[in-house]
Amino acid sequence: MVTTTTQNPTLDELRWCAERARVPRLRSIRQFAVDELVVPEGQYRGLKLRIHRQPWVGLLLDELASGRWRRSAVLGCVQSGKTLIAFVLLVLYYLFECRESVIVGLPTMDVAADKWRDELLPAIEATRYRDLVPRTGPGSRGGTSNLTAIKFTNGRVLRFMTGAGRDETRSSYTARVVIVTEADKMDTAGEASREADPVSQLEARTFSWDAPQRRCHQECTVSIREGRIWQEHTAGSASRIACPCPHCGGWVTPEREHLVGWQEAEDEMAATAGARFCCPSCGQAITPEERIEMNRRAALVHRGQTIGTDGAVSGPLPRTWTLGFRWNAFNNLFWSPGAIGAREWRAARAENEEEAKKEMLQFWWAQPYQPPELDITPLSFDDLIRRQAPAELRKGFVPSWCEHVTMGVDVGKWTCWWVLIAWAADGRGHLVDYNTFTVPSKDRRVEQAVLDALREFRDEAVLPGWPVIGSDQTRSPDAVWIDARYQGEAVYAFVAESDRRFAPVLGCGTGRHYPKPYRKPKRRSRQVQLIGDHYHVVWLADHDAHVFEIDADHWKTQLHEGLAAPQEAPGAITLYHSTDRNEHTAIAKHFTAEKQVEEFQPGLGTVHRWERVRKKNHWFDCGNYAGVAGHFCGVRVVRPPQPEPEAPPPRRPPLRTPDGRPYLITER
Numbered sequence: 206m207v208t209t210t211t212q213n214p215t216l217d218e219l220r221w222c223a224e225r226a227r228v229p230r231l232r233s234i235r236q237f238a239v240d241e242l243v244v245p246e247g248q249y250r251g252l253k254l255r256i257h258r259q260p261w262v263g264l265l266l267d268e269l270a271s272g273r274w275r276r277s278a279v280l281g282c283v284q285s286g287k288t289l290i291a292f293v294l295l296v297l298y299y300l301f302e303c304r305e306s307v308i309v310g311l312p313t314m315d316v317a318a319d320k321w322r323d324e325l326l327p328a329i330e331a332t333r334y335r336d337l338v339p340r341t342g343p344g345s346r347g348g349t350s351n352l353t354a355i356k357f358t359n360g361r362v363l364r365f366m367t368g369a370g371r372d373e374t375r376s377s378y379t380a381r382v383v384i385v386t387e388a389d390k391m392d393t394a395g396e397a398s399r400e401a402d403p404v405s406q407l408e409a410r411t412f413s414w415d416a417p418q419r420r421c422h423q424e425c426t427v428s429i430r431e432g433r434i435w436q437e438h439t440a441g442s443a444s445r446i447a448c449p450c451p452h453c454g455g456w457v458t459p460e461r462e463h464l465v466g467w468q469e470a471e472d473e474m475a476a477t478a479g480a481r482f483c484c485p486s487c488g489q490a491i492t493p494e495e496r497i498e499m500n501r502r503a504a505l506v507h508r509g510q511t512i513g514t515d516g517a518v519s520g521p522l523p524r525t526w527t528l529g530f531r532w533n534a535f536n537n538l539f540w541s542p543g544a545i546g547a548r549e550w551r552a553a554r555a556e557n558e559e560e561a562k563k564e565m566l567q568f569w570w571a572q573p574y575q576p577p578e579l580d581i582t583p584l585s586f587d588d589l590i591r592r593q594a595p596a597e598l599r600k601g602f603v604p605s606w607c608e609h610v611t612m613g614v615d616v617g618k619w620t621c622w623w624v625l626i627a628w629a630a631d632g633r634g635h636l637v638d639y640n641t642f643t644v645p646s647k648d649r650r651v652e653q654a655v656l657d658a659l660r661e662f663r664d665e666a667v668l669p670g671w672p673v674i675g676s677d678q679t680r681s682p683d684a685v686w687i688d689a690r691y692q693g694e695a696v697y698a699f700v701a702e703s704d705r706r707f708a709p710v711l712g713c714g715t716g717r718h719y720p721k722p723y724r725k726p727k728r729r730s731r732q733v734q735l736i737g738d739h740y741h742v743v744w745l746a747d748h749d750a751h752v753f754e755i756d757a758d759h760w761k762t763q764l765h766e767g768l769a770a771p772q773e774a775p776g777a778i779t780l781y782h783s784t785d786r787n788e789h790t791a792i793a794k795h796f797t798a799e800k801q802v803e804e805f806q807p808g809l810g811t812v813h814r815w816e817r818v819r820k821k822n823h824w825f826d827c828g829n830y831a832g833v834a835g836h837f838c839g840v841r842v843v844r845p846p847q848p849e850p851e852a853p854p855p856r857r858p859p860l861r862t863p864d865g866r867p868y869l870i871t872e873r
Contacts, residue, residue: 388424389426613832
């Protein structure tokens with residue numbers, strides 16, 4: 206029933222309908238933040254958000270409200286309000302001001318529970334929207350179970366989606382807005398996924414809307430240069446915060462190297478007292494008060510733009526829909542220069558200096574950490590050329606002591622490369638021969654040319670074998686493994702018509718030239734029919750073939766270690782003897798065309814991968830395949846101890862009478 210305020214009830218009814226039919230004016234995200242957001246923790250806990258405390262917040266919110274960007278990638282230092290502004294505020298703005306449902310992307314549902322309990326729910330309960338929190342079901346009464354979807358009483362849904370699990374968990378819901386937190390931990394597709402990485406899949410949930418209407422916001426602490434948030438930032442607007450220097454008038458962006466005065470300090474207290482920022486342009490010291498004023502007068506400069514002494518930004522906007530927004534410790538007014546300097550002083554003297562450096566870059570300066578690349582298995586090119594067997598082990602002769610002979614073949618469009626290695630009982634290897642054979646691709650289609658070349662090599666070289674030293678016999682390889690990454694159809698057809706010693710092989714690794722890393726199966730199945738040491742056999746029904754998938758990183762390490770070990774040591778590998786000192790130059794270049802380096806990867810920690818330093822590495826791949834084939838045939842550097850055969854139980858002495866005669870008559 207409508208309360209009348211005039212003498213005309215009909216007019217009152219019309220006014221009531223008009224008021225409720227009016228579309229409410231949406232506030233900008235900056236106005237919403239100032240009006241509604243209450244700081245949930247820290248020194249300003251319980252107080253309304255105020256931009257002057259952290260001026261970078263105003264720059265970010267103004268850009269988000271400008272309508273120029275459909276996507277954003279936000280990264281900044283920790284303990285500066287990054288999650289509150291770039292995650293919590295955005296969720297609240299779209300849910301309650303824009304009144305629309307939101308998809309939130311996180312690494313796992315455990316993280317979803319933490320984000321809801323520790324960040325989102327406290328922020329909502331501190332505002333006038335606390336009454337919209339559901340009273341029953343997911344998200345009610347502080348519960349954190351079954352948080353897949355939280356439906357608020359205004360009808361809008363907060364839908365959590367993770368980077369784990371199968372693709373269908375991310376394809377069953379659509380919304381105009383996706384907000385991703387901890388983006389770097391969702392950067393790659395999971396083992397169960399056959400589609401793109403989870404963030405891209407989440408963003409695809411917005412494709413029901415026209416492109417100008419979609420919104421995708423990402424925030425994360427920066428990890429490494431290859432991490433998603435840094436890649437999104439640099440490929441986007443790569444915006445920087447420019448501050449006016451009070452001394453030279455230039456608009457500058459101070460970074461880590463512009464914090465001075467702590468390096469020479471004798472102790473932490475001296476570092477706190479002496480730390481100060483300097484202008485990157487004129488080098489003059491910046492007082493704490495000047496730093497605050499510089500940040501409050503700051504301007505945002507996008508990639509390719511310049512800013513004059515009058516503060517006017519010139520140049521076109523970069524041709525991207527992604528706002529890449531970053532701030533660092535200079536812009537975090539919650540930290541004094543002294544506090545930053547003291548932390549730098551401690552990091553420089555930490556027991557694990559590299560780990561402390563990583564923390565400073567990522568957490569304090571919002572810069573990616575680039576770990577030093579360490580060549581773990583250095584192999585000298587000059588030493589490899591001189592690494593020859595005794596004179597009797599000439600090119601093309603198999604040692605009489607070998608137990609197994611294996612071959613690796615790498616297939617190319619015009620040329621195929623091959624390596625033949627003989628193996629001893631203690632795992633020592635001897636490179637008997639290596640060479641190439643031509644693929645007649647000029648005369649026929651490539652796949653047919655590869656098939657014909659493999660047939661000819663098999664019939665004229667492999668099957669006749671190589672002579673054995675001190676014998677009239679020849680020895681052909683026990684296993685011939687052929688790379689099936691290139692022209693796989695031709696390789697599978699060749700293997701199908703050949704005997705069982707010929708097999709296709711697929712190398713997997715963490716290097717950029719591999720399609721995927723190696724993943725060891727957990728158990729045998731109808732498809733996975735054998736699991737070995739960093740390799741397994743897969744049955745491909747479409748090709749009617751068993752294929753060896755190998756951990757190329759592991760076996761390349763084994764090959765390098767064998768080529769670097771003392772020649773008489775178990776597992777050492779030698780090259781055939783030659784009087785020509787340049788005989789092995791070509792293969793030495795192939796064997797040293799890659800180096801194993803150590804690097805940090807987000808979510809995985811420190812990993813080892815092989816990185817190319819030269820393009821031609823074909824014989825290195827061949828040696829790798831021959832090495833794994835040797836292990837498959839039974840070659841072992843270290844063999845598990847065999848149990849000693851049990852001795853028969855001692856025979857029980859016969860019973861005797863007191864005078865020494867056998868007790869039993871039958872034994873007398």
